[in-house]
Amino acid sequence: MSSHTFVAGMGIVSAIGNGLLANLQSLSNEKAGIGKMKFLQSIHSGELPVGEVKFSNGELAAISGLSSQLPRTALLSSIAAYEALLDAGWDKSFSQRTGFISANTVGGMDKTENFFKLFSKNSAAGKLADVVNHECGAVTELVAGQLGIRHFVSTVSTACSSSANAIFTGARMIRAGMIDYALVGGADALTRFTLNGFNTLMILDKELCKPFDENRHGLNLGEGAAYLLLVSENGLNQLGKKPYALVSGYANANDAFHQTASSPEGTGSYLAMKNALDNAGIQPGEIDYINLHGTGTQNNDIAEGTAIQLLFDQSFPKMSSTKAYTGHTLGASGAVEAVYSILAIQQGIIFPNLRLQTPMKEFPFKPVSGFLRNQKIKSVMSNSFGFGGNCTSLIFSAA
Amino acid sequence: MKVYIRSAGNISPQHSLDTDSFFLSRTTTSNNYFKSVEPDYDSFIDSKMIRRMSRIVKMGVTAAITCLKEAHVEIPAAIVTATAYGCLEDSSSFLRRMIEFDEKLLSPTAFIQSTHNTVGAQIALMLKCHNYNNTIVHRGLSFENALTESILLLKEGTRPVLVGAMDEITDDSQAILSRFGLYRKTDNRMGNIAGEGAAFFLLEKDQGKKSLAILKGLHILYKPESNKAIQHSLLEFLKEKETTLDQIGLILTSHTGNKKMDEQDKELMNSVFRNKVTFPFKSLCGDYPTASGFALWMGSVILKEQMAPFWMEHGPQFPLSNILIHHHSGNSHHSFILISES
Numbered sequence: 001m002s003s004h005t006f007v008a009g010m011g012i013v014s015a016i017g018n019g020l021l022a023n024l025q026s027l028s029n030e031k032a033g034i035g036k037m038k039f040l041q042s043i044h045s046g047e048l049p050v051g052e053v054k055f056s057n058g059e060l061a062a063i064s065g066l067s068s069q070l071p072r073t074a075l076l077s078s079i080a081a082y083e084a085l086l087d088a089g090w091d092k093s094f095s096q097r098t099g100f101i102s103a104n105t106v107g108g109m110d111k112t113e114n115f116f117k118l119f120s121k122n123s124a125a126g127k128l129a130d131v132v133n134h135e136c137g138a139v140t141e142l143v144a145g146q147l148g149i150r151h152f153v154s155t156v157s158t159a160c161s162s163s164a165n166a167i168f169t170g171a172r173m174i175r176a177g178m179i180d181y182a183l184v185g186g187a188d189a190l191t192r193f194t195l196n197g198f199n200t201l202m203i204l205d206k207e208l209c210k211p212f213d214e215n216r217h218g219l220n221l222g223e224g225a226a227y228l229l230l231v232s233e234n235g236l237n238q239l240g241k242k243p244y245a246l247v248s249g250y251a252n253a254n255d256a257f258h259q260t261a262s263s264p265e266g267t268g269s270y271l272a273m274k275n276a277l278d279n280a281g282i283q284p285g286e287i288d289y290i291n292l293h294g295t296g297t298q299n300n301d302i303a304e305g306t307a308i309q310l311l312f313d314q315s316f317p318k319m320s321s322t323k324a325y326t327g328h329t330l331g332a333s334g335a336v337e338a339v340y341s342i343l344a345i346q347q348g349i350i351f352p353n354l355r356l357q358t359p360m361k362e363f364p365f366k367p368v369s370g371f372l373r374n375q376k377i378k379s380v381m382s383n384s385f386g387f388g389g390n391c392t393s394l395i396f397s398a399a
Numbered sequence: 400m401k402v403y404i405r406s407a408g409n410i411s412p413q414h415s416l417d418t419d420s421f422f423l424s425r426t427t428t429s430n431n432y433f434k435s436v437e438p439d440y441d442s443f444i445d446s447k448m449i450r451r452m453s454r455i456v457k458m459g460v461t462a463a464i465t466c467l468k469e470a471h472v473e474i475p476a477a478i479v480t481a482t483a484y485g486c487l488e489d490s491s492s493f494l495r496r497m498i499e500f501d502e503k504l505l506s507p508t509a510f511i512q513s514t515h516n517t518v519g520a521q522i523a524l525m526l527k528c529h530n531y532n533n534t535i536v537h538r539g540l541s542f543e544n545a546l547t548e549s550i551l552l553l554k555e556g557t558r559p560v561l562v563g564a565m566d567e568i569t570d571d572s573q574a575i576l577s578r579f580g581l582y583r584k585t586d587n588r589m590g591n592i593a594g595e596g597a598a599f600f601l602l603e604k605d606q607g608k609k610s611l612a613i614l615k616g617l618h619i620l621y622k623p624e625s626n627k628a629i630q631h632s633l634l635e636f637l638k639e640k641e642t643t644l645d646q647i648g649l650i651l652t653s654h655t656g657n658k659k660m661d662e663q664d665k666e667l668m669n670s671v672f673r674n675k676v677t678f679p680f681k682s683l684c685g686d687y688p689t690a691s692g693f694a695l696w697m698g699s700v701i702l703k704e705q706m707a708p709f710w711m712e713h714g715p716q717f718p719l720s721n722i723l724i725h726h727h728s729g730n731s732h733h734s735f736i737l738i739s740e741s
Contacts, residue, residue: 043502105514113494120495123574131575135483136515137538141731150621154544157485157515157536165533169548176551193490196497197510254478254523254532260511271529387511388520390532 005174006236006243009088009229011080012339014326015051015222027351032325034208034220040190048204051222051327071108071133072189074142080225081143088229089239092148099152099179101170102140103162103186105331108133110191160386162186164334170230171247180235185335187225203297211294211321212301212367214358219295222327226335245342248397249280255389261299266307268391273311276393287317289350291341293383294321295328305363316365324354334384341380345398348375402614403603408465409696410435410458411596411684418700425710431582432568432593433685453488455567458597459518466599475561477531477552478519481545483538483688484566485515491571539688539728543619549602563599564692591657594685598692610741611699616640620733626666636735649715651694651724654679655686663727676715691726698722702740
């Protein structure tokens with residue numbers, strides 16, 4: 001029952017590029033994708049920088065083969081999901097042993113916003129086509145339909161840890177022998193709903209975010225999608241492919257402190273990281289790199305750092321937050337960062353925590369500030385902590 | 400491994416928070432929506448917390464607390480929640496204000512409570528429960544996928560698992576979904592009505608001192624190719640569970656009275672379900688994507704009490720060993736849940 005779970009394919013679209021290669025190039029060139037809003041229409045466009053995917057809906061539709069009238073999240077999801085399947089050499093004939101578990105936080109909210117412009121004044125007005133894909137699950141099904149997967153299709157939504165939990169779910173199903181292939185990850189497009197929501201919480205930085213910096217002022221929102229094709233040993237043999245990595249551990253815990261804020265001691269983060277290590281059967285000292293949740297808000301970074309300080313106790317691994325490149329992609333972030341974590345293992349590289357000037361004075365460790373090559377990386381921890389206290393840590397190891 | 404439903408808590412359009420009341424009397428509606436009978440929440444939730452909670456959160460948290468109390472469990476090892484629409488009231492309220500005031504003068508409260516994991520998070524917060532916590536949001540299969548996950552958690556040794564399904568009706572959702580032609584016209588007593596509710600279950604590997612029922616099996620069918628495929632799938636499922644049709648004394652169906660929606664049942668009704676005792680559970684809770692939560696609760700209490708509700712005409716015969724639930728939501732999401740006497 002406890003057979004290995006491998007990562008056989010990856011796909012990604014983010015503010016720093018469409019596709020694995022483009023993302024890897026931007027990462028190594030230390031090129032962030034955060035800047036002035038171009039596609040999202042908001043009164044905040046002049047003051048709040050965001051990590052947009054640099055394509056209009058029309059362009060995304062052309063790439064994905066879906067209609068430009070569909071939610072932007074579905075378009076992003078389709079592009080990254082397809083890349084992951086193609087990368088792995090997955091074939092439709094495997095679909096009876098395949099699950100598709102995708103995450104997002106607001107489904108087709110971008111279209112619902114359009115609908116409500118008219119509907120809020122007159123309940124008989126507004127195009128129904130704009131709300132038909134409102135549900136988070138509808139976005140998943142649009143993509144599932146396109147890929148021809150219907151054996152097991154599900155959607156996870158736990159705010160900022162959503163796609164980490166989708167990866168978790170797929171890995172669990174493979175471990176249990178229910179399926180041989182799990183296409184897992186998540187997608188989220190920028191919407192006015194989330195932008196304004198985060199803005200009311202006063203946790204958005206008006207400049208480019210500075211995770212884990214003493215002078216950090218909040219996060220930048222981003223958008224994107226990323227997927228992994230997880231496979232069992234059976235599946236791997238069928239694909240005849242060298243895997244990128246093993247999914248070696250995962251855990252989910254709840255901070256149970258506040259609906260949106262993290263506890264100062266980082267209880268949830270600590271438990272997620274500790275239990276993931278136990279699940280992987282490894283010691284803290286065996287982690288070579290932590291891809292931090294690292295949003296750049298005062299509260300989040302203190303909580304995560306405090307938990308790391310306690311758990312890793314002086315033998316701190318190298319660490320960085322790649323949200324300084326992409327912005328916080330919410331429901332996609334767990335998967336986006338899982339892809340980066342796996343690239344770190346495969347390429348032997350560690351990404352810098354961009355724009356780090358003054359490391360937080362509370363901690364004896366500091367994130368990596370320059371791009372590192374020729375690193376021996378066996379195991380990487382990827383953290384995703386979110387609203388509702390939902391904390392998830394994933395561990396990937398060299399296969 | 401057997402999966403026991405140790406306890407349940409259910410808020411629905413029926414008097415379901417108290418099982419006795421449910422057996423004694425049935426509520427009906429002449430509207431095209433069926434809202435929950437809500438308790439006085441003050442006896443369940445801290446009044447400071449209640450003020451900030453929307454109806455779905457209050458219903459969810461109260462059903463969860465009731466379920467845990469009944470099983471004398473303080474902290475479950477996992478909390479898995481399922482909702483198709485999420486926290487609609489808070490989403491609508493933030494959205495309306497954002498549009499009306501052109502992205503200005505917004506307060507964070509509604510946004511904070513609008514995320515789909517709010518109910519699961521609030522339960523964790525109330526219990527100070529740091530354990531596993533996940534939220535599944537997959538339309539008409541949200542609850543079924545959450546059950547699948549819960550069963551896997553039990554198999555891994557994580558127990559007990561608290562799992563629940565919830566969705567709410569709001570003025571906006573009713574106005575929008577009505578425009579899709581889903582519900583009956585108000586002057587027509589026949590036809591489909593919108594529903595809502597929150598149903599929670601505590602699942603365990605063993606029977607303990609008492610349990611409501613055994614969750615014998617669950618089969619999910621997404622986008623079946625034909626009505627024949629649904630029927631075939633059911634027969635395969637029963638075979639796998641070593642249960643014959645004769646052993647099933649009651650079938651809870653998703654029949655709504657809406658011709659188009661009931662088309663899915665037709666084949667089954669004319670074949671496998673023919674001459675069986677059936678009851679359309681959505682006549683009690685209304686139609687909503689996670690209504691299978693209500694059906695699982697109803698089936699479980701009937702098995703436990705070994706008695707049909709007094710108001711049920713043409714009820715099953717007792718002793719009753721097995722109940723089958725056929726849930727479908729729209730045309731693409733089907734599930735079969737088989738429960739038996741514990």
